[in-house]
Amino acid sequence: MTxxxxxxxPEEKDLISENGDIKIPLCELLKKPLADWELREKAELTEMLxxxxxxxxxxxxxxxxxxxKSMYMVWLAFKLRKYFGMETIIDSPYLTPLYGKAELxxxxxxxxxxxxxxxxxxxxKKLGRIQELDxxxxxxxxxxxxxxxxxxxxxxxxxxxxxxLAQAYNFMTLQYRHNGCVIMIVSPDANQINRQYAxxxxxxxxxxxRKENYMGSGELYCLYDIDNLKTKQSYRRKLRASKWxxxxxxxxxxxxxxxxxKFKSVKLSxxxxxxxxxxxxxxxxxxxxxxG
Numbered sequence: 001m002t003x004x005x006x007x008x009x010p011e012e013k014d015l016i017s018e019n020g021d022i023k024i025p026l027c028e029l030l031k032k033p034l035a036d037w038e039l040r041e042k043a044e045l046t047e048m049l050x051x052x053x054x055x056x057x058x059x060x061x062x063x064x065x066x067x068x069k070s071m072y073m074v075w076l077a078f079k080l081r082k083y084f085g086m087e088t089i090i091d092s093p094y095l096t097p098l099y100g101k102a103e104l105x106x107x108x109x110x111x112x113x114x115x116x117x118x119x120x121x122x123x124x125k126k127l128g129r130i131q132e133l134d135x136x137x138x139x140x141x142x143x144x145x146x147x148x149x150x151x152x153x154x155x156x157x158x159x160x161x162x163x164x165l166a167q168a169y170n171f172m173t174l175q176y177r178h179n180g181c182v183i184m185i186v187s188p189d190a191n192q193i194n195r196q197y198a199x200x201x202x203x204x205x206x207x208x209x210r211k212e213n214y215m216g217s218g219e220l221y222c223l224y225d226i227d228n229l230k231t232k233q234s235y236r237r238k239l240r241a242s243k244w245x246x247x248x249x250x251x252x253x254x255x256x257x258x259x260x261x262k263f264k265s266v267k268l269s270x271x272x273x274x275x276x277x278x279x280x281x282x283x284x285x286x287x288x289x290x291x292g
Contacts, residue, residue: 078099080146088101206225
């Protein structure tokens, strides 16, 4: 049971529009100096996100269908980019152009990243420089990123404990203190997320509820009860669908999980394997020619 914190993070001002529509990609707003209210919001978010890993953590975002789960994930990903410089990685192609830059990472891409990391560790060991390896110098994609996994029960379900791909995703959630990522996991039911990994080690639980009368206007909005499971503090946030819903397609495609569990080991295409080999060769050249 978390203790109540009276802090309610304020609603961000409308984004350059008379009729409520967002006129420019949000990435354009990132170039502007922070106003006083934005500095206050950054401080409030720093408190809300705080864990032993700084602001990195694992956020379980759950609630009924239409409860605004994806909207909260997209909102938080944008704030992490705006205030903390964390680029967005998402596993489904439904962000709109208004959101701005984001990297799509499907299951195959995730597997390649894991194989690169394993190969890099072996390379450093072969060169006798294993103690020099850290996340910052590794040059892997999943470092200090806002990582968005939508409808992730297909990847991290309690029923997927023997699935090799699910094990890799679950292991990723244990690394947040090391890789500096904020991992956001969307699911209709938090209890469907694997209790051995992502659920057990989550830093935040976010319950999403759909509401229909924002400040008496009749406008649809979503209410979020946010528990920081590490600091034992609770927060509340409201987001208007008319504004933040424009950043993603609520009926967009959710990428299905690839059934790699049918293989004894994950099998990539020849092109994927060449990409990994070329990346590793470049890393070895850098280590032997630049690092002394």
